[in-house]
Amino acid sequence: MPAIQATPAPISDLGRDLDADVVEPVVLAHLGDAPGGEVDGDADEQDRQAAASQCSSRVHARGATGAHGTGRRVAGIASLPPMGARPKILVSLPVGTHFGGDDPRLQLDLARRVEGAGADGVVVVDHVLLGKHVDRYPWGTFPFPPDSAWLEPLTILTAIAAVTERIKLTTGILIVPLRPAPLLAKIVATLDRLSGGRVELGVGTGWQPEELEAQGLDPAQRGRLLTDGVAACRALWRGGPTTFESETVSFTDVWSHPTPVRPGGPPILFSGTLTKRNLTRIVELGDGWIPIMGETIEGIAAGIATLREALEDAGRNPDDLVVRAPLPVAKGADGKPSLGATLDGAGALTDAGVTDLNLNFTAFVRGPDAVRPYFEELERRVTAW
Numbered sequence: 001m002p003a004i005q006a007t008p009a010p011i012s013d014l015g016r017d018l019d020a021d022v023v024e025p026v027v028l029a030h031l032g033d034a035p036g037g038e039v040d041g042d043a044d045e046q047d048r049q050a051a052a053s054q055c056s057s058r059v060h061a062r063g064a065t066g067a068h069g070t071g072r073r074v075a076g077i078a079s080l081p082p083m084g085a086r087p088k089i090l091v092s093l094p095v096g097t098h099f100g101g102d103d104p105r106l107q108l109d110l111a112r113r114v115e116g117a118g119a120d121g122v123v124v125v126d127h128v129l130l131g132k133h134v135d136r137y138p139w140g141t142f143p144f145p146p147d148s149a150w151l152e153p154l155t156i157l158t159a160i161a162a163v164t165e166r167i168k169l170t171t172g173i174l175i176v177p178l179r180p181a182p183l184l185a186k187i188v189a190t191l192d193r194l195s196g197g198r199v200e201l202g203v204g205t206g207w208q209p210e211e212l213e214a215q216g217l218d219p220a221q222r223g224r225l226l227t228d229g230v231a232a233c234r235a236l237w238r239g240g241p242t243t244f245e246s247e248t249v250s251f252t253d254v255w256s257h258p259t260p261v262r263p264g265g266p267p268i269l270f271s272g273t274l275t276k277r278n279l280t281r282i283v284e285l286g287d288g289w290i291p292i293m294g295e296t297i298e299g300i301a302a303g304i305a306t307l308r309e310a311l312e313d314a315g316r317n318p319d320d321l322v323v324r325a326p327l328p329v330a331k332g333a334d335g336k337p338s339l340g341a342t343l344d345g346a347g348a349l350t351d352a353g354v355t356d357l358n359l360n361f362t363a364f365v366r367g368p369d370a371v372r373p374y375f376e377e378l379e380r381r382v383t384a385w
Contacts, residue, residue: 158190
């Protein structure tokens with residue numbers, strides 16, 4: 001692999017960020033977005049508490065322990081899920097002012113290293129633009145100035161697809177309302193064909209009104225735009241001629257080819273609280289769930305129980321459910337973020353039913369000298385699994 005020569009960029013105080021959240025301490029604060037944290041609109045706000053209450057009652061009725069058992073131990077490793085139950089490990093690529101966040105060529109190198117280490121995929125995030133009011137970020141202090149670099153996620157994944165062969169290419173999250181549905185369907189289908197069916201989309205609504213208003217969109221309608229946008233893509237991905245009508249997207253007797261590798265399109269994971277609207281999206285249009293930022297393990301287990309019941313009621317196989325959650329960044333004995341200690345925490349999430357673990361990169365890699373040790377440790381741990 002080529003030598004890494006990029007210069008480290010300054011990052012915000014790591015200790016502060018580590019203490020900022022319960023479940024996603026550095027993953028989300030340092031990615032600069034909140035996968036699973038988007039507010040969908042007034043309709044979803046009204047049933048947010050009801051959804052939380054429903055999840056809580058179900059987890060107490062069924063118990064919070066997932067299907068993977070009590071885990072196992074390997075020399076030098078605290079706890080791992082039992083054999084045959086290893087979750088997928090997805091590495092979040094850097095963004096913004098963080099080391100490598102503005103360097104697309106470096107990100108290709110990192111993606112190759114993810115594949116070489118035996119991990120299962122990469123995660124990229126999304127902002128088309130940012131307004132000056134980053135101080136209104138709903139989940140604490142936004143870690144980047146508004147003029148930070150944000151690589152377009154589907155473009156960078158296309159480049160990664162060309163230099164990798166195996167890893168999953170996923171977003172965490174893609175702001176669906178920012179892209180017209182027919183164009184989004186075409187881009188994703190092309191990327192999926194190029195990659196041999198490796199695309200997975202984590203989707204959401206976004207959080208900053210200016211980003212939507214710049215494209216003539218009503219921020220209050222972003223929940224409807226998300227639902228209609230994904231439904232329109234699903235329709236186009238089934239082949240043609242396609243007719244689709246909704247409140248915000250409509251077309252008649254059109255074709256969009258090529259279609260993705262998987263009939264109906266790639267897996268889609270909806271982010272956020274399990275409100276009635278979001279539950280319906282997942283059951284009718286999706287393949288999985290990205291829990292809201294800061295959700296507890298008990299809350300994740302409860303949400304999974306709710307989803308499995310809803311999928312079964314809809315005639316879908318609940319065992320196909322994909323749930324992606326971040327691994328909380330843990331500190332080692334020296335008080336610094338430890339990749340080993342972080343991976344040791346995987347068992348609690350897999351016991352809750354999480355299938356895909358989003359592993360932080362930025363928390364452990366501040367500059368080029370830390371890249372090789374990070375991936376060597378990652379390879380050792382994945383191999384031990």
